[in-house]
Amino acid sequence: MSTPTPTSDSAFDTLDDLAPEQRVLVRLDLNSPIEDGEPQDNRRFERHAKTVRELAEAGHRVVLLAHQGRPGRDDFVSLSGHAEILAEHVGRDVRFVADTYGTEALDAIDALGAGEILLLENTRMCDEELPEEDPETKAETEFVQTLAPRFDAYVDDAYSAAHRSHASLVGFPLVLPAYAGRVMETEYEANTAIAAKEFDGRVTMVVGGTKATDVIDVMNNLGDTVDDFLLGGIAGELFLRAAGHPVGFDLDPDADLYDSQWETNHETVEEMLAERGEQITLATDLAYEDEAGERAEIDVDEIEEKDVSFLDIGTDTAEGYADVVRDSEAVFVKGALGVFEDERFSVGTVTVLEAIAETDCFSVVGGGDTSRAIEMYGMDEADFGHVSIAGGAYIRALTGQPLAGVEALKRE
Ligand SMILES: Nc1ncnc2c1ncn2[C@@H]1O[C@H](COP(=O)(O)OP(=O)(O)O)[C@@H](O)[C@H]1O
Numbered sequence: 001m002s003t004p005t006p007t008s009d010s011a012f013d014t015l016d017d018l019a020p021e022q023r024v025l026v027r028l029d030l031n032s033p034i035e036d037g038e039p040q041d042n043r044r045f046e047r048h049a050k051t052v053r054e055l056a057e058a059g060h061r062v063v064l065l066a067h068q069g070r071p072g073r074d075d076f077v078s079l080s081g082h083a084e085i086l087a088e089h090v091g092r093d094v095r096f097v098a099d100t101y102g103t104e105a106l107d108a109i110d111a112l113g114a115g116e117i118l119l120l121e122n123t124r125m126c127d128e129e130l131p132e133e134d135p136e137t138k139a140e141t142e143f144v145q146t147l148a149p150r151f152d153a154y155v156d157d158a159y160s161a162a163h164r165s166h167a168s169l170v171g172f173p174l175v176l177p178a179y180a181g182r183v184m185e186t187e188y189e190a191n192t193a194i195a196a197k198e199f200d201g202r203v204t205m206v207v208g209g210t211k212a213t214d215v216i217d218v219m220n221n222l223g224d225t226v227d228d229f230l231l232g233g234i235a236g237e238l239f240l241r242a243a244g245h246p247v248g249f250d251l252d253p254d255a256d257l258y259d260s261q262w263e264t265n266h267e268t269v270e271e272m273l274a275e276r277g278e279q280i281t282l283a284t285d286l287a288y289e290d291e292a293g294e295r296a297e298i299d300v301d302e303i304e305e306k307d308v309s310f311l312d313i314g315t316d317t318a319e320g321y322a323d324v325v326r327d328s329e330a331v332f333v334k335g336a337l338g339v340f341e342d343e344r345f346s347v348g349t350v351t352v353l354e355a356i357a358e359t360d361c362f363s364v365v366g367g368g369d370t371s372r373a374i375e376m377y378g379m380d381e382a383d384f385g386h387v388s389i390a391g392g393a394y395i396r397a398l399t400g401q402p403l404a405g406v407e408a409l410k411r412e
């Protein structure tokens, strides 16, 4: 395992460039799963806590902005619970005010002492936050114009929300000196490494999960960089279907996992297999649940009827993929190889992740769901180069699209 580290010629000004004793406005991404109205602890808290602690320990006045959910959805809640979880990770008090830029918020900001931390209310409760608009328009909003004069500096740590051109992400860098937080730096370096770094040895990309269009876009963008794409999940089955196997169909008429994705993507998938099939490795065996409720496996060549749902790659395929990983200089993961949440169907995902963990390679594991498998199956995050906390932003990075929040932050 080799760890991607921020380079000294960073694209951004960083916390190393920040003057002492500043009043800093810091954008985090604490967007979390919500259960019974309460945020659930996850990697985002732990990661951002390091940036927040560093700023507080240096004696800055630290005011935090973050969002949760989307208006109209059940996960659109106040950030009061987030402040408590964050405080545990930072090891310091995190005050909370249920206001973002009204009088209560401004009074709380003004009352803050050196080294103290305050979290403001969910930015998406402000009307001006959400519509996707250009940075100049966002910089002129009352939200940005009211808060900015209270601060000396803006720190953006929210890489995983940087694909959104929202006021708290793209407005402040135009009106305040702007710096990348530690999470922003590390995520940016790791997630652009596949395009930016030169690798002498084999570069492998493990792709799976449920979203075939994302997988196809990633494979098309990285076709000249990656030597081997190892496929699994729903996306892998659609490739097997294009190769003529009777898999990758919705068997339950109410399910919508395969057929609509097939309609949208099958011509592209067929072309990819015809034009660069040698780069693409498909499963040679698959796993399903038998009548006794046990995991059963079958060779892909022996599947004659479309009468079972496959939930994982088979053990032989998993071991073959692990061998490729062990022979790689760099491995990137996007999407799970099976329904790993059910232990019976975790073999593919876990075998490949364990191979990455034990191999001395540059590795990035991304996607909110896939990276959850690391703690679920007792693997040590430190054995991976980088475990991304970004979902949509990671995909955009892998498909070569710029991120509005990152562009706004880059040095002129
Ligand atoms: N054969 C399969 N059938 C149904 N779901 C699958 C299958 N293989 C993988 N998955 C599911 O894919 C999910 C991960 O997919 P995705 O959202 O694309 O990735 P990520 O969240 O890592 O970006 C996992 O929760 C897993 O259960």
Ligand SMILES: O=C(OP(=O)(O)O)[C@H](O)COP(=O)(O)O
Binding pocket: 029, 031, 069, 070, 160, 161, 164, 368, 389, 390, 391, 392, 393
């Ligand atoms: O969690 C997030 O994105 P992700 O689910 O793609 O990782 C970000 O906080 C962005 O949230 P949004 O997709 O509601 O704009």
